[in-house]
Amino acid sequence: MMIRTLITSLLVFVLFACGGSSMESAESMPSSYGEADMKMADDYDMAAPQAAEDPMPSPEAMPQREAKIIYTAGARARVENLDTALVKVADLVNKSGGYIASQHRRNNNYEHTAEMQIRLPAEALGATLEFLPSISVQIDFQNLDSRDVTEEWLDLESRLQTKRDVRDRYIEILRNRAQKVEDILNAEEKIRVITEEIEAKEGRLRYLRDQVSMSTFILELYETQEYRETGDTYRRSFGSQVLAALSDGWRIVKELVLMVITIWPLLIIGGLGVWWYRRRKRK
Structure with a gap:
């Protein structure tokens, strides 16, 4: 009986000892987790101002390189008066800071034409194209090309x-x-x-x-003309034709003489051959 009482007391003592150690470890866990959370929060608070001081640049804030583009334009237009239109174009080009690189004129029975190669500042090309209808009666074509370099x-x-x-x-x-x-x-x-x-x-x-910086504009302006027949072509008289025939005949004689002089070795060889053939035939 006494032994059973001792065993029961030992079991009760062990149970109380285990319960106390569990409560102590449970009380100590929140404390350790709290210290870790505080440390993480402190680290976050220290890092946050640094991130705010050095923000990542946005795409809009990054420097952009200006595109380098070559513009080339061309147009052909009919005008009322070609000379007046050329004066207006030259005045516009001078005011725009450009120059006329080349200009060619040609006339026929139907129209008078002027073709120009104009160099203009790139920013003035659009205004020049807009100016073209004001001096034209009809625009046959107008184009604008660009090349990114x-x-x-x-x-x-x-x-x-x-x-x-x-x-x-x-x-x-x-x-x-x-x-x-x-x-x-x-x-x-x-x-x-x-x-x-x-x-x-x-x-x-x-x-x-x-x-x-300087765009190229090929401009062709033309002024239509009423068709006019050309005058009668020049016809030579009989006497001039005779003189021309005599001149041609004399030229042929000179060419024949020169040809004979040129082939003299062949003539000598041919003559010797004929002489040898006749001599052999006689024998």
Whole structure:
């Protein structure tokens, strides 16, 4: 009986001991989680102002490269008076800051025509096309073409900068590091080749810059005319025809004489052949 009482007391004591340790660990868990949450919150609060100070740039805020476009226009129009229309076009071109690169006129029985190649600032091309109907009676056709050279432009600029940097490095080597004559000659040759490449690309870039800034306008203006028959063609008299025939005959005689003089070796060979043939026939 006493042994059963001792065993019961030990079981009760173990149960109470386990329950107390469980309650202590349960009370300690919220404390550890709370400290971790506070640390994470502090880290977030410290990082938030930094993110606010360095925001990611939006696509609209990023720098945009201007498109490089070459514009070419063409038109053909009928005008009431060609000379008056040409004066108006020349005045407009001068006011726009452009110039007439070439101008050709031709006339026939039906119309008088003038064809011009005009170079205009790109921003003035639209106004010129809008001005055309004011001097025209009829516009036969009008077109506008564009070519985007932005990619080629940027590629040339990038390659130019790279080649300039390489040339500068070779110049630095030539000035400070080259000691032998062979090294000096090699550096000078490299500099010469790179300089030629730079000049070629600079020339291409200047051409593109000119084509982008100044548009080309091919304009043909014409004025219709009432059909007029041409006068009678000139006819030679009988005497002039006789003189021309005599001249032609004398020219033929001279050509025959010159031909005989030219083939004299053949005549000699032929004569010798005939003489030999006749002599043999007699024998």
